[in-house]
Amino acid sequence: MDIKKTYSISELAKEFDVTTRSVRFYEDQGLLHPTRRGQTRIFSSKDRVRLKLILRGKRMGFSLSETKELFDLWDETLSGNEKQLLLMLDTLANKRAQLEQQKNDIAQAEMEMDTAEARCREALAELQKKKRQQKRATKEEPESIEQK
C-alpha cells in the first residue's frame, strides 16, 4: 500500500506549493474529504493523491468541476454497477480525444516556436555582422576624419 500516513493542511500546502485557502476550497467543492480530529482537518494519502491530480488537471486546463466529475465518476465506478462502468468508459474516451487535441495544439505550437526562434537567431546574426563591420571600419581609418 501507500505511505499510509496522514497529513495536516499546511503539510500538503507546502508540499504542493498551494495556499491552505486553496486546499480548504477544494474540500468545500467536494474534491477532498479530510476527516476531523476536533475541528482540525486530517488528510489521508488518498486526499494527497487527489490533490496532486487536481493540480495536474489545472495545468492541463481542467476546471475544478471537471476534475470533480471524474473523481465522482470513478468512485461510483468502484461500486461495480454496469451502467456506471459503461459511462466511465465513455467519459474516458472523451478525455482521450481531448488529450489528442491538446497534443496536436502543443505540436503546432512547438513548430511555430521553432520558426520564431530561427528568425530571432537570424536577426541577431545580422546585428552581429553589422557590429563587426563597424569595428573594421573604425580600424581601417583611425582618426582619418581629421586628415581631410
Add this chain to the structure above:
Amino acid sequence: MDIKKTYSISELAKEFDVTTRSVRFYEDQGLLHPTRRGQTRIFSSKDRVRLKLILRGKRMGFSLSETKELFDLWDETLSGNEKQLLLMLDTLANKRAQLEQQKNDIAQAEMEMDTAEARCREALAELQKKKRQQKRATKEEPESIEQK
C-alpha cells in the same frame, strides 16, 4: 501571401465558433486590432491568425494576458532591437519548458487512463461472466423449483 481577404466580426465568430462578444473582448484587451469602416470593425487575415492563436492558447491553458504578452513581444521583436530579440528567445525557452511539463502531464494522465480503462473492462467482464452463469443455471434446471 495569405488569402488577403478581410472579415466581418460575425464571419470570424462563425468560423471559430465563438461569440461576437468574445471577439470584441479580445480587441478590448488589445489582442486584435481591426480597422474601421465608419464604426464597423474590419478584421484582417492577420487578425484571423491571431484569433486562431488565441483559441489554441486557451485550449492549452494560456490566459489572454499571457497570449497578449507573446503577441506584443513578437511585434517588438520584428523591430529588430537586440534586447528585444534576446528577451524573445528567453521567453520562448520558458514556454518550451511549460510545454514539456504539459506533455509530461498528458503522458501521465494517459497512463492512468489506461489502467482505469483496464479495470473497467475487467469489472465488466466479471459482470458478464456472472450473467452467463445465471443463464446456465436457469437452463439446467428449468422449473426445477416446482419439482421439490
Add this chain to the structure above:
DNA sequence: AAAATACTTTACGTTTACGTAAACTTTATC
C-alpha cells in the same frame, strides 16, 4: 417607408478560483 438584419457602445451581471481580513479555538513553547 417600414421592417428586418447586422453592427455598435454602454454597462451591469455571472462564474471560477481563489485572496484577504476579522475574530475565534486549540495546541505547543517559553
Add this chain to the structure above:
DNA sequence: GATAAAGTTTACGTAAACGTAAAGTATTTT
C-alpha cells in the same frame, strides 16, 4: 499563564472571461 503558532469559520473582495440586456446606428430587403 502569557504568548506565539497553527488551525478554524465567516464573509466580503477580486481578476478573468465573458453573458446579457438596453438602446442606438447603418444597411439591406420587402
